[in-house]
Amino acid sequence: MTMPQIMGMMQGLQEAMAASKAEQEHMQADLTASQARNDNLHHTNEELRRGWRDVDEPETATPPREFSTPFSQAILETAIPTRSWGPK
Numbered sequence: 788m789t790m791p792q793i794m795g796m797m798q799g800l801q802e803a804m805a806a807s808k809a810e811q812e813h814m815q816a817d818l819t820a821s822q823a824r825n826d827n828l829h830h831t832n833e834e835l836r837r838g839w840r841d842v843d844e845p846e847t848a849t850p851p852r853e854f855s856t857p858f859s860q861a862i863l864e865t866a867i868p869t870r871s872w873g874p875k
Contacts, residue, residue, distance in 0.1 A: 856863065
């Protein structure tokens, strides 16, 4: 093998290494962006889960028991939803 051939081979290898490095940097940038999107989706998913918990477990109001009433204990212990279901 002659010196110009060796030099040509070395130049080709250097170019291949530079292209490989550029591709690796591009892949790392894609991975970082994917991780950021994943974190954002995870945060959104947690917010949605908290929202569904609020819907599944509505707050209820219990009437005050400080006064006498004609209602039975079963009626007094029935939870009253805080959300109105009637027409607006």
